[in-house]
Amino acid sequence: MAKMKSRDTHTKSRHNIQGIIAITRRGTGYIKNSLYDRDIEIGRESLNTALNGDLVDIIIVKKNDKGRIVGEVTTIVERFREVFVGVIEHERGLCFVVPDDKRMYTNILIPEKKAQQLESGTKVRIKLAIWNDPKKNPEGEILEILGPKGDNNVEMSAIVFEHGFQISFPEAVTAEAKVLKEQGSITAREIEKRKDFRGVVTFTIDPHDAKDFDDALSIAKLPSGDIEVGIHIADVSYYVRPASPLDKEAQRRGTSVYLVDRTIPKLPEILSNDLCSLIPNTDRLTFSATFVFSKDGSVKNRWFGRSIIHSNKRFTYKEAQKILNAKEGVLHEELSLLNKLAGKLRKERFKGGAIEFDHEEIAFELDKRGKPLKIVKKIRQDTNKLIEEFMLLANREVTEYIYRLSKKNNKNVAFVYRVHDVPNPEKIEELAIFLRAIGHDLNTNEGVVSAYDINKLFKKIEGTPEEQLIKTATIRSMAKAVYSTKNIGHFGLAFKHYTHFTSPIRRYPDIMVHRILKKYLEGAQISAQEFAVYEKLAIQSSQREIKAVEAERDSIKYKQVEYMESRLGQTFDGIISGVTDWGIYVEENETKAEGLIRISNLGDDFYTFNKKKYALIGERTKKKFTLGDKVKIKLTGANLDAKTLDFMLV
Numbered sequence: 001m002a003k004m005k006s007r008d009t010h011t012k013s014r015h016n017i018q019g020i021i022a023i024t025r026r027g028t029g030y031i032k033n034s035l036y037d038r039d040i041e042i043g044r045e046s047l048n049t050a051l052n053g054d055l056v057d058i059i060i061v062k063k064n065d066k067g068r069i070v071g072e073v074t075t076i077v078e079r080f081r082e083v084f085v086g087v088i089e090h091e092r093g094l095c096f097v098v099p100d101d102k103r104m105y106t107n108i109l110i111p112e113k114k115a116q117q118l119e120s121g122t123k124v125r126i127k128l129a130i131w132n133d134p135k136k137n138p139e140g141e142i143l144e145i146l147g148p149k150g151d152n153n154v155e156m157s158a159i160v161f162e163h164g165f166q167i168s169f170p171e172a173v174t175a176e177a178k179v180l181k182e183q184g185s186i187t188a189r190e191i192e193k194r195k196d197f198r199g200v201v202t203f204t205i206d207p208h209d210a211k212d213f214d215d216a217l218s219i220a221k222l223p224s225g226d227i228e229v230g231i232h233i234a235d236v237s238y239y240v241r242p243a244s245p246l247d248k249e250a251q252r253r254g255t256s257v258y259l260v261d262r263t264i265p266k267l268p269e270i271l272s273n274d275l276c277s278l279i280p281n282t283d284r285l286t287f288s289a290t291f292v293f294s295k296d297g298s299v300k301n302r303w304f305g306r307s308i309i310h311s312n313k314r315f316t317y318k319e320a321q322k323i324l325n326a327k328e329g330v331l332h333e334e335l336s337l338l339n340k341l342a343g344k345l346r347k348e349r350f351k352g353g354a355i356e357f358d359h360e361e362i363a364f365e366l367d368k369r370g371k372p373l374k375i376v377k378k379i380r381q382d383t384n385k386l387i388e389e390f391m392l393l394a395n396r397e398v399t400e401y402i403y404r405l406s407k408k409n410n411k412n413v414a415f416v417y418r419v420h421d422v423p424n425p426e427k428i429e430e431l432a433i434f435l436r437a438i439g440h441d442l443n444t445n446e447g448v449v450s451a452y453d454i455n456k457l458f459k460k461i462e463g464t465p466e467e468q469l470i471k472t473a474t475i476r477s478m479a480k481a482v483y484s485t486k487n488i489g490h491f492g493l494a495f496k497h498y499t500h501f502t503s504p505i506r507r508y509p510d511i512m513v514h515r516i517l518k519k520y521l522e523g524a525q526i527s528a529q530e531f532a533v534y535e536k537l538a539i540q541s542s543q544r545e546i547k548a549v550e551a552e553r554d555s556i557k558y559k560q561v562e563y564m565e566s567r568l569g570q571t572f573d574g575i576i577s578g579v580t581d582w583g584i585y586v587e588e589n590e591t592k593a594e595g596l597i598r599i600s601n602l603g604d605d606f607y608t609f610n611k612k613k614y615a616l617i618g619e620r621t622k623k624k625f626t627l628g629d630k631v632k633i634k635l636t637g638a639n640l641d642a643k644t645l646d647f648m649l650v
Contacts, residue, residue: 002067007403011600013078014532016057016059016074017031017035017040017058017060017071017636018055018056018057018058018077018103018304019031019032019033019040019055019056019058019072020032020053020054020055020056020080021042021050021051021052021053021054021056021058021517022039023047023050023051023052023054023103023105024051024103024235025102025103026044027044027105027381027500028041028042028043028044029041029042029043029044029045029046029047030042031056031058031071033524034070034240035159038068038069040060040068040070040071040186041064041068041069041070041071041602042056042058042070042072042073042111044105045582046061046070046071046072047073047105047134047457048072048073048074048076048134048139049073049076049131049132049133049134049138050081051074051080051081051103051104052079052080052101052103052104053077053080053081054076054078054079054346054468055077055078055414056072056075056076056077057074058071058073058074059071059072059074059461061401063359063410064497069291069342071604073123074111075255076633081163081164082105082127082128083124083125083126083128083143083163084097084107084108084126084140084162084483085099085100085101085123085124085125085126085146085158085605086098086099086100086104086107086123086124086126086154087100087121087122087123087124087149087303087471088110088118088120088121088122088123088124089107089120089194090115090120090134092454094109094115095109095110095115095118096108096109096110096137097110097124097126097140097251100158100162100641101162101234102642106125106137106138106463107137108128108137108138108139108140108226109137109138109139109140110126110139110142111139113426114141114142118142118145119407121147121148121149121219121618122142122145122146122147122148122149122188123145123147123155124142124145124146125139125143125144125146125147125157125161126141126142126143127140127141127143127144128140128459129141139476140276140302140335141516144538146158146161146442147373148327148576149641150640151268152370152371153259153370155597156172156259156262156555157300157555157559158260159218159259159412159554159555160259160264160551161612162551162554162556163257163547163550163551164547165253165257165264165358165547165551166253167547169249169268170245170249170547172245173245173246173249173268174268174270176244176245176246177246177267177268177270177271178270180239180270180271181270181275185283186283186308187338189642190285191308192439194285194305194306194307194308195288195303195305195307196216196230196307196308197230197286197305197307197308197310198283198308198309198310199308200218200219200220200230200309201218201219201220201312201331201334202216202217202218202230202310202311202312203217203218203280203311203312203313203314203315203318203331203334204217204278204280204311204313204314204315205214205217205315205317205320205383205387206314206315206316206317207316207317207614208317208318211272211273211618212256212263212265212272212273212276212277212506213234213245213276213277213278213279213311213314213321213505213506214233214234214277214278214310214502214503214505214506215231215233215234215337215387215391215502215503215596216230216232216234216278216286216309216388216442217229217230217231217277217513218230218232218290218309219334219337222292222529222590224546226292226293226294226295226300227292227293227337227341228290228291228292228293229290229291229341229390230288230289230290230307230309230614231288231289231290231291231391231393231394231451231502232286232287232288232307232309233286233287233288233337233394233501233502233503233514233516234277234278234285234286234287234504234505235276235284235285235286235306235504235512236271236276236305236504236505236510236511236514237274237287237504237511237514237515237518238285238510239271240267240271241277241449242515246267246268246271246633248507250266250267250511251508251537251540253266253501253508253545253546254266254507254508254540254541254545254548255506255507255508255541255548256272256506256507256548257551257552257553258552259551259555259558260366260555260558261370261555262331262352262557265505266504266505266506266508267509270385270526271505272505276310276504276505277505279311279314280311280312280313280314281311281312281554282310282311283308283309283310284306284308284309284310284311285306285307286306286307286308287304287305287306287307287308287501287514287517287518288304288305288306288307289302289303289304289393289394289397289501290302290303290304291393291397293341293557296487297340297341297345299397302397302399302401304398304401304517304521305521306518309456310391312331312497313330313331314381315392317381317383317384317387318381320383320386321382321383322380323335324336324339326650329610335386335421338386338390338520339382339383339386339468340562342382342385342386342388342389342390343446345389345392345393346385346389349389349392349493349494350455351565352452352494353450353452353494353495354451354492354494355454355455355458355491355492355494356458356551357377357471357475357492358380358454358471359468359471359472359475360368360377360378360468360592361377361378362373362374362375362376362377362378362556362560362591363376363377363378364559364563366559371487371562371628372560372562372563375559375560375563375590375591375592377590377592379490385622386510392480392493392501392607393500394479394501395418395500395501396493396495396497396498397498398499398501398517399415399417399487399495399497399498399514400497400518402415402497402520403496403497403516404414405520413487413520414485414516414526414530414531414534414594415482415487415499415513415516415524416483416484416485416499416509416512416513416534416537416538417485417486417487417488417497417498417499417515418482418483418490418498418499418500418509419481419482419483419488419489419490419498420431420478420479420480420481420482420489420490420491420493420498421479421486421491422479422491422493423447423449423477423478423479423491424479424593425446425447425448426447427447427477427478428442428444428447428449428477429444429446430477431473431474431477432444433612434473434614434627435457435470435473437612437613437614437626437627438470438614438626438627438628439628440457440460440461440466440470441457442454442457449477451491451492451494454474455544457470457474458470458471458474459528465470465575465627465628465630466575466627469575469577469627469628470628478491479491479503480546482538482542483500483509483538483539483541483542484538484542484543485531485534485535485538500513500514500642501513501517504603506540508537508541508543509537509541511532512537512538516534516591543648544556547593554643557643558640558643560591560592560593560642560645561593561638561639561640561643561644561645563591563593564588564591564593564595564635564638564645565638565640567635568635568636568637569636570634570635571588571632571633571634571635571650572590572632572633572634572635573588573589573630573631573632573633574587574588574589574630574631574632575587575589575628575629575630575631576625576627576631576648577594577627578594578624578627579609579614579615579616579625579626579627580609581599581608581609582598582599583596583597583598583599583600583601583602583616584585584596584597584599584602584616584625585597586633586647588632588633593645594645595633595635595646595647596644596645596646596647597633597646597647597648597649598646599616601648601649602616602618602625602649603618603623603649605619605620605621605623606618606619607619608623612625614626614627616626631649632649632650633648633649633650634647634649635647636648
């Protein structure tokens with residue numbers, strides 16, 4: 001991040017405020033401040049080169065006619081970003097880049113000497129030069145030519161870069177990965193340090209296109225009649241050592257990024273798809289959590305430690321489900337037993353207050369060029385739930401071990417938790433008002449809601465057209481789960497103690513958890529200096545997770561629009577998913593693609609937005625369009641650059 005000063009444009013300030021500025025697509029900025037009930041508004045003419053996410057100083061100028069406090073930027077304290085992705089355009093002898101980020105409200109000029117060889121329609125990465133004059137467009141330097149706009153690889157790469165991730169790895173990182181590969185097989189000395197599970201039936205269950213197998217399950221019947229289940233997680237921390245080039249790069253990335261057609265891994269493929277991946281018929285180093293279950297499905301004993309496994313079989317979810325359904329096949333008995341145990345764990349979890357947030361997801365069938373041929377809804381089967389329950393068990397039990405350690409030492413011990421705060425009462429009341437407006441009730445007490453009442457609502461709406469709409473609205477009213485060194489529990493899962501231990505190939509926090517757990521198991525302590533590092537990295541990892549989710553959603557949105565683009569003029573069934581004073585948003589039932597019906601295209605009546613009823617209502621006909629309504633729609637426009645669709649009612 002670059003620190004810089006902009007030209008002071010106001011010298012009569014009585015009230016200087018510093019904050020992070022958020023800029024909308026319309027070019028209006030907003031800053032939160034505890035002194036004011038509403039965000040301070042900064043008009044485009046008062047941004048003074050401030051860009052979305054910048055740390056800025058502002059002064060208060062006035063109140064507008066709507067009673068909102070209006071400010072003006074005086075200083076850019078720190079730029080949030082300097083590199084953008086955009087498309088080259090030539091116009092009136094000038095060459096400039098139109099940024100993909102619509103909150104970047106100005107085009108970036110290319111110096112004339114470097115513009116001649118750049119073709120219009122080419123996507124590039126560009127670095128912003130120092131920009132102090134808001135009356136002029138900023139200049140920039142081309143860092144990389146990505147290729148022609150509309151090409152699948154170019155567009156997916158653009159999404160990755162736009163959200164601050166890198167595709168290739170630095171030379172020092174790839175060199176370190178190659179050295180690890182060249183070092184060869186696991187030594188006998190290392191095996192002696194670990195618990196050996198190589199003689200126990202072990203397997204993985206993953207999506208059909210997965211290559212990074214983080215977790216494996218083992219199962220063994222004990223002479224007592226009890227069952228021992230091992231949850232074995234790739235021991236990435238054995239290979240990725242603190243402060244190494246690999247570690248620093250993994251920290252920067254924070255997580256692997258999953259787009260529609262590819263994975264941008266957190267670690268080089270030598271590690272993510274080979275050395276660390278729990279591939280079948282190969283010895284692999286793991287960090288394990290094992291549990292002894294009694295016949296009634298309760299956990300009698302548990303063990304945590306470093307281990308070595310040898311996976312006997314790699315299942316896809318579909319393959320494992322087929323065996324369960326047929327009640328015969330490879331490892332049927334083991335799969336069936338694990339499925340029964342998982343069912344009991346799931347039942348206990350919901351009995352304990354967990355919220356059943358299952359919602360529809362989509363997948364794409366693509367041709368060789370990456371063009372979408374078909375959009376299908378993902379089906380969550382018993383095998384998906386089986387893996388989920390055992391991963392949840394391991395994550396919870398590892399954290400409960402830390403809790404017991406804290407009680408034993410009579411002090412809090414350093415750890416990285418996955419926490420989910422209770423919902424904001426104001427947002428819950430807004431949700432309850434919204435639900436009442438569309439004919440549903442949610443029992444709340446001054447903004448406090450129980451998991452029981454949320455699950456009761458979800459049960460009531462099951463199978464209705466508005467089910468996914470209501471689940472989405474409920475999720476949005478909840479706090480976001482984050483990483484933290486302070487434990488406040490996990491509201492959604494109804495766990496007092498929870499972390500992420502089970503996906504270290506994909507998530508950096510899991511590596512931190514492995515390192516900390518290893519120290520405690522060895523009787524060591526975490527120093528104050530180490531704790532400060534973990535505290536910082538927990539915050540950073542949460543931020544990177546948000547960016548990865550945004551990238552994934554953008555790739556889905558792009559492919560939805562690309563798929564619908566060839567269906568202009570066709571009619572579809574949909575549901576109203578949003579109502580605003582400029583129109584209604586509708587979601588097409590099969591593809592889950594969302595688009596806008598502009599208020600001007602609703603007919604010959606004059607429609608006004610009734611905020612309390614979440615509806616547009618015709619003044620003459622009293623016709624009402626409200627959330628959850630079923631509609632027949634016709635596709636009239638598709639804009640790939642903006643990732644937007646336009647519909648009209650049929």
